[in-house]
Amino acid sequence: MAMRASAPFLLAAALAAPAPASEAPPPSPAHAVDPDVREIVSGISPERIQRSIYVLASFKTRHTLSDPLPSGDGIGGAASWIRAEFDRASAQAGGRLKVELDSFEQPPSPPRNPQKAQITNIVATLKGTDPDSEGRTLVVSGHYDSRATSLLDAASPAPGADDDASGVASVLEVARVLSHFKFRATIVFLAVAGEEQGLYGSTHWAQGAKERRADIEAMLDNDIIGSSRSEGGKVDRGTVRLFAQGIPPVAAPDEGLTALIRAGGENDTPPRELARAVREIAAAYVPSMNVRVVYRADRYLRGGDHLPFLERGYPAVRFTEPAEDFRRQHQDVREEKGVQYGDTPDHVDFAYTADVARVNAAALAVLARAPAPPRDVQIEAARLENDTTLRWAPNPEPDLAGYRIVWRETTSPFWEHGLDLPRNVTRTTVRDVSKDNVVFGVEAFDAAGHASPAVFPRARTTL
Numbered sequence: 001m002a003m004r005a006s007a008p009f010l011l012a013a014a015l016a017a018p019a020p021a022s023e024a025p026p027p028s029p030a031h032a033v034d035p036d037v038r039e040i041v042s043g044i045s046p047e048r049i050q051r052s053i054y055v056l057a058s059f060k061t062r063h064t065l066s067d068p069l070p071s072g073d074g075i076g077g078a079a080s081w082i083r084a085e086f087d088r089a090s091a092q093a094g095g096r097l098k099v100e101l102d103s104f105e106q107p108p109s110p111p112r113n114p115q116k117a118q119i120t121n122i123v124a125t126l127k128g129t130d131p132d133s134e135g136r137t138l139v140v141s142g143h144y145d146s147r148a149t150s151l152l153d154a155a156s157p158a159p160g161a162d163d164d165a166s167g168v169a170s171v172l173e174v175a176r177v178l179s180h181f182k183f184r185a186t187i188v189f190l191a192v193a194g195e196e197q198g199l200y201g202s203t204h205w206a207q208g209a210k211e212r213r214a215d216i217e218a219m220l221d222n223d224i225i226g227s228s229r230s231e232g233g234k235v236d237r238g239t240v241r242l243f244a245q246g247i248p249p250v251a252a253p254d255e256g257l258t259a260l261i262r263a264g265g266e267n268d269t270p271p272r273e274l275a276r277a278v279r280e281i282a283a284a285y286v287p288s289m290n291v292r293v294v295y296r297a298d299r300y301l302r303g304g305d306h307l308p309f310l311e312r313g314y315p316a317v318r319f320t321e322p323a324e325d326f327r328r329q330h331q332d333v334r335e336e337k338g339v340q341y342g343d344t345p346d347h348v349d350f351a352y353t354a355d356v357a358r359v360n361a362a363a364l365a366v367l368a369r370a371p372a373p374p375r376d377v378q379i380e381a382a383r384l385e386n387d388t389t390l391r392w393a394p395n396p397e398p399d400l401a402g403y404r405i406v407w408r409e410t411t412s413p414f415w416e417h418g419l420d421l422p423r424n425v426t427r428t429t430v431r432d433v434s435k436d437n438v439v440f441g442v443e444a445f446d447a448a449g450h451a452s453p454a455v456f457p458r459a460r461t462t463l
């Protein structure tokens with residue numbers, strides 16, 4: 001049974017909680033519904049997603065080393081089509097999407113890539129409309145390269161309908177719909193290549209972002225989101241998995257990571273706070289979808305384009321269908337003993353894919369309209385006490401409504417309690433709730449109710 005922090009639940013918790021010290025009027029209701037986000041969700045078209053998947057699967061192969069020519073039936077043709085689709089979406093939205101190619105030469109790295117490869121990412125940017133927030137960036141991605149049984153086979157048909165035309169088609173569709181709306185933060189839509197060969201495209205773009213010190217608050221990777229049917233035949237049209245890393249596998253944790261681990265925050269890394277936020281947004285706007293958060297970076301034996309972002313310190317998570325059919329992935333298209341193999345479009349559930357795209361669209365819309373996550377969040381830990389005092393730096397947004405203190409049992413996966421505070425409060429004491437026993441976070445929200453992901457507080461050991 002999934003437990004969700006619904007709006008009434010949070011409000012009830014806030015009413016039951018002790019009143020804040022401030023006399024200021026209470027902020028807007030938590031998780032107020034934004035009619036634009038409702039419109040965005042209903043604007044996502046399963047038919048357009050279906051068409052995109054069929055077009056992408058119609059190229060003979062999208063293998064990274066296949067025909068690079070834009071007029072060909074290989075990866076170059078697919079890249080050219082994706083670019084044209086982004087350009088068309090931009091034209092229909094008054095030119096608001098800036099479409100660019102991020103092209104580079106990947107040196108050979110045997111055995112996965114025996115020869116140098118030209119890799120092209122297609123990047124569409126919807127710039128934030130608030131000059132103070134446009135540096136804040138949200139990224140959504142899918143990979144358009146595909147493969148057959150042999151990783152090095154650049155000639156055999158590799159339709160890659162689920163893996164990962166489903167992700168690219170969804171990114172295109174979310175871009176088409178979101179580009180008609182305004183967001184204070186910037187949203188980047190990425191169609192990357194070289195994923196199967198070694199996450200080349202996403203690594204290149206993430207490294208560039210890190211070098212220019214891009215402020216990436218969230219990265220949503222969509223890879224294999226096309227089917228609701230498992231290999232065993234079980235159908236689940238209401239679940240999408242969201243993989244979220246805890247402590248990164250680094251040899252030497254830095255100061256921040258060490259402090260997080262010492263404070264029992266191993267389950268409150270930025271990717272996990274992001275996953276919790278996405279799950280709550282989905283519950284509010286796409287209630288037919290259960291976001292099944294998985295507390296690990298990815299499945300066994302597999303990786304994806306969120307990993308290069310995680311490795312560079314950015315909060316990144318991965319969407320994948322509820323249960324995969326491995327006969328349909330990384331397989332030559334063939335029939336064997338009556339069993340169909342190969343990643344063809346006929347096994348894709350377009351309505352399901354559209355629902356996953358809706359979860360992405362709602363999450364991006366809410367987070368790009370929300371204030372930035374609070375900075376410098378601290379929990380006062382200079383003396384022994386049973387109350388909890390938190391403080392944080394004031395957010396800069398002029399339309400900030402306030403801050404929400406959230407907490408849960410240390411053994412609980414998702415937020416259970418909330419306390420809303422007005423914008424002038426940047427320090428508060430929660431009476432009779434001991435920081436020793438629960439996990440706290442602080443969110444910022446605006447007058448329309450868009451809330452940031454929570455921020456785990458670091459311990460402040462001085463008075």
Ligand SMILES: [Zn+2]
Binds near residue numbers: 163164223224
């Ligand atoms: Zn994939």
